[in-house]
Amino acid sequence: MVRVTYDSIKKKYGDTVAVEDIKVTVDDGEFAVLLGPSGCGKTTTLRCLAGLTEPTEGTIRLGDHDVTDVHPKNRNIAMVFQQFALYPHMNVWQNISYPLKVDGVDKETRRERAREVAEMVEIEELLDRDVGQLSGGQRQRVALGRAMIRRPAVFLMDEPLASLDAKLKVDMRSRIKVLQQDLGITTLYVTHDQEEAMTLGDKLIVMDDGNIQQVGSPDKVYHEPKNRFVAGFIGSPTMNFIEVERDGRTIRPVHGAAEFAVDLDDEVAARYEGHDRFEIGVRPQYFKLHTAQTDNAIRGQVKVTEPMGDEQLIDVLVGEDEDPLELTVKAPSTIDVARNDEVWLTIQQELIHGFDLDSGERIAEGGDQRQRVAASRAEAE
């Protein structure tokens, strides 16, 4: 149980930069999730902490100790791999207790500790099985057990749920969260699945292209994305991005779609003073879909609908030229529309984001975003 500090970590493979400059602190007992698309350097970042990859520059500290050049076995860490990495020639309890065996703990104690840990991950009835006989979920529990048995200072998990099927994933996810909170062990967890990241993490570390894009709580990262990348990566379905020009209070898309002309409220328009051309980001659920003409609405045509139970996703085409704007809208399933129907969209303006075209940074909105969200929800209901 210890604080983890990355100080300017850089990793190059030949001329390829895998990780450019990582500076981040994970507090004692915190559950931090490294999130990003594949190839963003999140696994390399984790492996540097494990000691399996040697950083080209920078230092890593566990508590007050500089562990940059310490062998993995002396770091007091445990790691769970995506491929489980169980020892195929040992049975379940031998696998779980292997770290203790290496430490020279006697067999009786090992067996006893393995049983305790197996109870925590609910596989006590499998202790004498060969790992080859286990299902994917059971194997992952064995791997978790093996990581827990030594009570390490830090847990590292590299996409531990990626090879499990969807239902098992959700089940294991909550189990990992409960275990982590009960044990209070500092955890770094790598995933490319933003839903997994949002549900598990106390702190999200969003990465892209070898750099950290944003560090923050799941809510903060979702509602106040630092830049266009984070805004687009977090949230499913993805935020709609439209490059617009501002003319007074009215915004229009730069490319085509004359039907799209929205008058902004004074308060919202004030945010974008000084930005004549920028990109707006609107999450699918921040559109409101109407089947009849409405004030300040964008006229469009339904391309396709995707029912999802209570809600539905509707792809709407705006503009009739050969290059129409395509918007994804999330609407209650009570609205009944079909392909090629004409619809009108209004925007919940206080919830849109604006992004600078050059830097991709979010244009400051002022005030507490969360409060505005709460207000908008209350209004909607």
Added chain:
Amino acid sequence: MATEQDTAQPYGEQSDLEQLYERLVETGLAKLAVYAGLGVFLVWTLFPVYWLVTATLKTRETLLSFPPQWIPFDAQLGNFAALFAQRPEFFQFILNSVIVTIVTTIIATSIGAAAAYGFVAFDFPYNLDFHLPFYILSTRFMPPIVTIIPLFVIYRSFGLVNTLPGLILTYVMFNIPFAVWMMKGFFEEVPRSIVESAMIDGHTHVGAFVKIVLPLVKPGLIASAIFTIIITWNELLFAIILSQNASAMTIPVGLASFITKYSVQWVNMSVAGTIALVPVLVFAFVAREQLVSGFSMGAVQK
């Protein structure tokens, strides 16, 4: 009939050959043909062994008689004793063969495995982890006989001619390329994450190699050991040049010595040949199960 075919084969006509094949399967003829083929193959492979072993029970006359005596009715059980009575140095040959084979196998397999793991697990500069194994393999490209005269000259200067260490050195050289390539394949099958996991669980890299990786590639170790044993046990060319008297001669050299200027001692040769055959056969049989079983990477999701 035609309509039945149409419904059974809606996606195109069967060719005549396919129809014929189906008929053969239905009538069981196809199976019969397979078994007949296998039977011929079996006789082809096993008959020489049968002939060798039965020859040990025959006299020179019955062995060379025509028509051949298929089954030795008047078994000459004294042939084994006779061999060692006539050629007592044969004990020495067997002992030499055993020592040379065991020591060679241990050294070649260990060095081969360690080298192969190095190539698989580490990144070498200048892409050497690709080039070096190829270089090692290339040492086997030329016909071995090419090296025999320089080798003999070098051995003579170092006093290695007619010694067991000299023979062992040659055979280790022979077998390492093979062991490296064989083990490379097996090590590549071991997921890196297992090794990394072992290091995080408290092993050094060497510790992880010995305690985790080696047990996993046991079938590979046994397979390369078997091949090394077979090659070494049967090697004649280098043994005949590098050993000049009984103190360093191996069984194949002893076998060759039955072919003299004046005659071939068929019975003695059969007896000695059978003796040479047995250990390899027994070892292969014992190791058979190890070879096929155990290589389950089931604990890993690929």
